[in-house]
Amino acid sequence: MRDLSAALRNQPPAEHAYDWDPLHMPGLVQSYGVLIVADKNTRQVHFVSENALEVLGIPASDIMDRSYLALCEQERERRAMKDAITPDGILFPNPMRVTLKGRAFDAVVHSHAGFHFIEMEAVAPDDAPYADMAEAAVEDLHDPGSIDDLYQRAVRVVRRVTGFDRVMLYRFDARYNGQVLAESAQDGIGSFLGLFFPSGDISGRARELYLKNFTRYIPDIGAPSHRMLGPQGSAAPDVDMTHSNLRSVAPCHIGYLRNMGVKASMSFSINVDNRLWGLFACHHYAPRRVSYEQRVVCEQTAMMFIYKLTGLTSVAARMAQRSADAAQIVRGLQIGAALTRRIAAMDGSWSEPDDEAAARPILMRALAAIQAETNWLLTPEPPFRTEASTADHIDVTPAQRILLDLVEADSAAVVRHGQVRRIGDAPSEMAVFAIASMFGRELPDLQKSGLPVFATDNLSGMAPVAASVKDRAAGVLAVALSDETPAYLMWFRREQIVHAAWAGNPGDEAQNASSSATNPRASFAAWKADIRDLSKTWVLEDIEIAFELMSAIRAADGAPLSKANLPLSTTARTWASVPTPTRAADLRQEPASLILASAPAQHGRRVIRVGQL
Amino acid sequence: MSNFEITLTASDLASILSTKGTLDSKVSQVFKEKSEKALDMKPAQVTIDFKNLATLDTSAAGMLMFFNYAAKTKGKQINISNASPGVLQVLNRANLGKLVTIR
Numbered sequence: 001m002r003d004l005s006a007a008l009r010n011q012p013p014a015e016h017a018y019d020w021d022p023l024h025m026p027g028l029v030q031s032y033g034v035l036i037v038a039d040k041n042t043r044q045v046h047f048v049s050e051n052a053l054e055v056l057g058i059p060a061s062d063i064m065d066r067s068y069l070a071l072c073e074q075e076r077e078r079r080a081m082k083d084a085i086t087p088d089g090i091l092f093p094n095p096m097r098v099t100l101k102g103r104a105f106d107a108v109v110h111s112h113a114g115f116h117f118i119e120m121e122a123v124a125p126d127d128a129p130y131a132d133m134a135e136a137a138v139e140d141l142h143d144p145g146s147i148d149d150l151y152q153r154a155v156r157v158v159r160r161v162t163g164f165d166r167v168m169l170y171r172f173d174a175r176y177n178g179q180v181l182a183e184s185a186q187d188g189i190g191s192f193l194g195l196f197f198p199s200g201d202i203s204g205r206a207r208e209l210y211l212k213n214f215t216r217y218i219p220d221i222g223a224p225s226h227r228m229l230g231p232q233g234s235a236a237p238d239v240d241m242t243h244s245n246l247r248s249v250a251p252c253h254i255g256y257l258r259n260m261g262v263k264a265s266m267s268f269s270i271n272v273d274n275r276l277w278g279l280f281a282c283h284h285y286a287p288r289r290v291s292y293e294q295r296v297v298c299e300q301t302a303m304m305f306i307y308k309l310t311g312l313t314s315v316a317a318r319m320a321q322r323s324a325d326a327a328q329i330v331r332g333l334q335i336g337a338a339l340t341r342r343i344a345a346m347d348g349s350w351s352e353p354d355d356e357a358a359a360r361p362i363l364m365r366a367l368a369a370i371q372a373e374t375n376w377l378l379t380p381e382p383p384f385r386t387e388a389s390t391a392d393h394i395d396v397t398p399a400q401r402i403l404l405d406l407v408e409a410d411s412a413a414v415v416r417h418g419q420v421r422r423i424g425d426a427p428s429e430m431a432v433f434a435i436a437s438m439f440g441r442e443l444p445d446l447q448k449s450g451l452p453v454f455a456t457d458n459l460s461g462m463a464p465v466a467a468s469v470k471d472r473a474a475g476v477l478a479v480a481l482s483d484e485t486p487a488y489l490m491w492f493r494r495e496q497i498v499h500a501a502w503a504g505n506p507g508d509e510a511q512n513a514s515s516s517a518t519n520p521r522a523s524f525a526a527w528k529a530d531i532r533d534l535s536k537t538w539v540l541e542d543i544e545i546a547f548e549l550m551s552a553i554r555a556a557d558g559a560p561l562s563k564a565n566l567p568l569s570t571t572a573r574t575w576a577s578v579p580t581p582t583r584a585a586d587l588r589q590e591p592a593s594l595i596l597a598s599a600p601a602q603h604g605r606r607v608i609r610v611g612q613l
Numbered sequence: 614m615s616n617f618e619i620t621l622t623a624s625d626l627a628s629i630l631s632t633k634g635t636l637d638s639k640v641s642q643v644f645k646e647k648s649e650k651a652l653d654m655k656p657a658q659v660t661i662d663f664k665n666l667a668t669l670d671t672s673a674a675g676m677l678m679f680f681n682y683a684a685k686t687k688g689k690q691i692n693i694s695n696a697s698p699g700v701l702q703v704l705n706r707a708n709l710g711k712l713v714t715i716r
Contacts, residue, residue, distance in 0.1 A: 090701040091710055110705075130711060138682040214671075214706070271671055273638070296708045300678060303707055307675030310638035 004543045007451055009444070011458035011534060013175040019204035021250070027237030028225035028248035030218065031055075032289070033121035035228065035246045036068055037239060040087045040116050043067040047236045049246070051226035056120060057101045060229050068118055074099055085109055085116055095292045097123070106292050110243050119246050121292065130293040133161055137297055141304045147312045151182035154305045155280065159184040161297050162266060162290050164282040168192055171278035174457065174537035175199055176207065178278070179500075189285070196500040201256070201521070207276050210269035213243050214299045218265045220287035221249065221257050245295075256521055257283075264288040266295070268302045272310060322541070325402045326549050332399070333556035396424050406549065407477055407542040409491035416487035426492055427469040435476065436488050438463050446480035446488070453479045453547050455538035457493070467533070470495040475535025477542055479550035481557070489550065493535035502527045619647045627658035627692075633665035638672040648680050652687050659684060664695035674707035681712050692716060 029035045029049040034056055037047040045063050052060040056071075063071065072078035077098050084093050095106035104123040109116055137157050144150035151169050159167040166189060169182040176199035183193045210216070225248040230236035241247040257265050264284040270277045280302060396404065400423045404412055411424035413432040420429045427435070439446050439454075442463035446452045455477040460467035474495035481487040503524040616634035623629065628651040636644060651659050661677075663669075681691050691713040696704060704715055 090698055091705045091715060093710060094708065134678075134712065135682075138678060142679055142682060274670070296711065300675070300708065303671045303675035304678050305675070306672040307638070307641065307679065310672050311641065 007453045007543050009456045010537050011461055013199050016200050023205045024242045026248045027228050029246040030248050031223040032219050033119050033246045036118040037115050038068050047228050047230050047239050049226050050229050108292055112243050127291040133297040137301045150308050155182045155184040157301050158280050158298050161294050164284045166283040168281045170281050195503045197503050210276050214269045215295050216267045218249050219289050221254050268298050270302050322406050322545050326406055326545055330552035333552050337556045406545050407491050410494045412491045414489050427472045431469050447483055457535045457537045460533055477538055479546050496536050498531040500531055621647050621651055623654050627656045627660045628654045629660045631662040635667055636669040636673040641676050657689050659689055660692045662694050663700050666700055669703055
């Protein structure tokens with residue numbers, strides 16, 4: 001299937017001046033470990049953090065330019081490291097144990113940009129065995145009874161493994177505002193459960209980093225940072241620490257955590273379909289050390305969580321069901337077209353054998369039944385403007401319900417041949433015409449742009465006058481049913497008002513986190529402000545399903561049998577009964593409503609003012 | 614829409630799950646059904662052959678952890694073989710080598 005992601009035009013996340021600060025290249029590391037960066041082939045150290053003496057007891061100058069293997073005092077460990085870290089190595093048995101001056105260190109290795117990054121941190125004596133922690137996590141997560149149960153189990157596991165005072169499951173909306181969905185916390189420290197945090201709390205770069213590096217660990221926000229050193233002890237600000245655990249923390253984030261009273265912080269990303277779905281966010285009110293293996297168990301907990309989440313929310317199952325539903329409509333269209341062709345062929349050859357002629361009424365009845373289900377997608381059968389079409393709400397048929405459920409829409413409308421068919425409580429006929437008239441103006445031109453599908457969850461943001469119908473159409477997903485004439489199938493979603501309690505005022509820029517490098521947000525007092533004007537966000541799968549259905553409708557429409565001239569009853573009209581429209585024919589027969597629907601302003605035709613919505 | 618394929622074969626020594634395409638949340642049910650059959654077979658070793666696997670995502674890594682857990686409860690051992698560099702990167706990032714043998 002072609003890439004349809006460009007058709008998604010949901011309201012984007014708010015932008016902030018600091019969004020793309022180079023957080024991945026701070027030139028500094030945190031103080032709990034030493035970062036050594038060495039050539040993959042020669043093992044020669046090119047960069048090392050200046051806290052080597054403090055942490056390892058070895059001056060940085062003694063490490064620089066030598067092979068990192070020279071650090072190993074024990075031959076067994078040196079050999080193990082040599083065997084494990086090869087130039088083409090990808091899989092590393094992290095952590096590797098290294099003894100320096102009688103003290104045990106964990107060496108954690110990754111490969112990036114032609115270098116091996118070796119991060120050394122002291123082994124805490126009371127570290128729990130990895131296997132025990134991992135097995136307990138799997139046992140806890142393997143059979144959640146519900147999605148809420150999964151949330152609760154996951155935060156409990158992360159808190160048990162890390163010992164942090166508070167562990168929150170934090171989920172992002174489409175615009176990266178976050179909400180705390182679940183929490184496991186020490187008694188007496190209050191609760192953040194249910195609170196929203198504005199998108200500005202986590203910059204665009206930080207979100208990007210979370211997709212590549214699943215853990216952000218800050219054991220002591222009060223500890224100093226240390227420079228990376230390069231040749232001759234010069235500062236090395238350009239080392240790319242995208243995948244490094246030791247990457248230092250931006251001063252603004254330190255200030256943000258400090259303002260919350262947090263002394264240690266840790267986050268594990270939850271990435272679904274290469275998008276940051278949420279985080280496990282951990283806060284501790286004193287500095288707290290967590291071993292590499294504890295962090296690994298938390299990362300793996302996040303991965304198991306993702307697997308269970310996608311299973312329980314059943315995106316795949318839902319998509320499979322939606323595809324099956326779409327196939328049902330498509331099948332109806334295809335069978336209808338095939339039957340019509342068959343009847344047409346029989347109609348022109350009455351000399352066919354008796355049994356075949358006898359089949360004709362059967363085929364006709366089958367066709368009528370199928371058309372009752374799907375014909376409304378193709379043909380503006382009179383009476384098209386029924387009394388019901390102006391009613392506030394129109395009951396939907398089972399097939400129309402399927403059509404709505406395909407993309408989880410609240411209502412829909414078909415606009416073609418200057419007429420409109422509303423399905424469910426779609427906006428009024430005039431409003432639907434007006435929305436259709438926006439294509440090629442406020443909204444993308446679905447006929448000429450080469451992309452016949454489009455969706456936004458913020459219709460009034462793209463066309464402000466549409467605000468008057470946001471109770472029924474805050475969001476729209478539309479496909480063009482023809483390249484020749486203005487014909488659209490549009491699905492609508494209602495405004496989804498979220499009554500949000502924010503941790504601080506999200507609209508107060510002066511208080512917003514990271515509003516500048518030195519002014520982090522200071523207030524986290526609950527602030528109530530609704531999220532308005534938006535529908536539930538459309539996703540790529542919605543677009544793909546809509547595109548698939550559009551293709552089927554076009555195919556069925558394009559098998560029109562216009563020469564068939566079938567003698568059909570009014571109760572069994574077919575696609576054949578509606579000539580395939582041509583531009584010339586449309587122009588000749590164009591009713592006023594078609595002008596409204598096509599409405600290219602440059603043609604000087606009367607265009608309904610969308611303010612009349 | 615999925616390009617994932619999985620086949621199950623068996624020798625005296627191991628059940629072999631051969632995969633092709635992209636292993637992600639959309640196809641996890643397909644993998645689960647086949648892998649459960651592999652655990653019901655006689656060999657104590659289950660090899661997941663990633664030779665033709667283009668990529669896998671983090672949900673698939675989570676699924677492999679549960680699969681490994683299910684295998685252990687049935688006294689079976691999981692091995693992963695023939696992973697491409699791209700797939701190995703994901704396996705390394707997930708630290709799956711701590712749970713299963715990766716060849």
